Amino acid sequence: DAKTTQPNSMESNEEEPVHLPCNHSTISGTDYIHWYRQLPSQGPEYVIHGLTSNVNNRMASLAIAEDRKSSTLILHRATLRDAAVYYCILRDTPREGNTPLVFGKGTRLSVIA
Amino acid sequence: DTGVSQNPRHKITKRGQNVTFRCDPISEHNRLYWYRQTLGQGPEFLTYFQNEAQLEKSRLLSDRFSAERPKGSFSTLEIQRTEQGDSAMYLCASSSWTIEQYFGPGTRLTVT
Numbered sequence: 001d002a003k004t005t006q007p008n009s010m011e012s013n014e015e016e017p018v019h020l021p022c023n024h025s026t027i028s029g030t031d032y033i034h035w036y037r038q039l040p041s042q043g044p045e046y047v048i049h050g051l052t053s054n055v056n057n058r059m060a061s062l063a064i065a066e067d068r069k070s071s072t073l074i075l076h077r078a079t080l081r082d083a084a085v086y087y088c089i090l091r092d093t094p095r096e097g098n099t100p101l102v103f104g105k106g107t108r109l110s111v112i113a
Numbered sequence: 114d115t116g117v118s119q120n121p122r123h124k125i126t127k128r129g130q131n132v133t134f135r136c137d138p139i140s141e142h143n144r145l146y147w148y149r150q151t152l153g154q155g156p157e158f159l160t161y162f163q164n165e166a167q168l169e170k171s172r173l174l175s176d177r178f179s180a181e182r183p184k185g186s187f188s189t190l191e192i193q194r195t196e197q198g199d200s201a202m203y204l205c206a207s208s209s210w211t212i213e214q215y216f217g218p219g220t221r222l223t224v225t
Contacts, residue, residue, distance in 0.1 A: 032212075034212070041218075042216075042218060042219075043117075043204050043206070043216030043217050043218055043219050044156065044204075044206075044214075044216050045215075045216065046212070046213035046214065046215070049212055085155075087155055098144055098208045098209070098210060098211070098212070098214065099161075100146055100148075100158040100161050100169070101146075101148075101156070101158070101214060102158065103148075103155030103156045103157070104155055105153070105154060105155055106155055
């Protein structure tokens, strides 16, 4: 799996938007970009994934650069419950199916009331 | 609740003892994964199953570790002759053919 680079930590004020960056300059053409998050004392949970186009769901939006070498997870209004470690993961999903995830250290997001 | 469950949630054991953890996946999920997570690190893959077949084992899975998934339902992870370095959170996840993996709450192992 191609490597991703994320900031170690970020801080946000409650009810403000948060943009979590991820660099993946060695991404291959068939790599999907996945985001998971891990709340304190819980297992990771799926947030969103995309290939080329920007994606939206009830939890977040994923903005993917045109050259696909970077992406940004967007939380539109951060709440205290969004404080977690956010992981950006690349996976060649179509060829390999649902294979094990390769996690980095992720970005620890702190939300200030 | 029909999510992934893991038991026990916490286990304290003495070095050299054997421990076994259980994972009950979401029903009808054909894939089941085990990960290990140490403090400050992301989860690391250990092994995974498709139904009852063990498809892959990480190099992290020494010969003291064994995992089974009889009948393709629940899975067990056994660690023999535990060492202090085995202290970690052991996470189980399951999935169908869709993208998402669903994680359980984990079993925290402390080896004294």
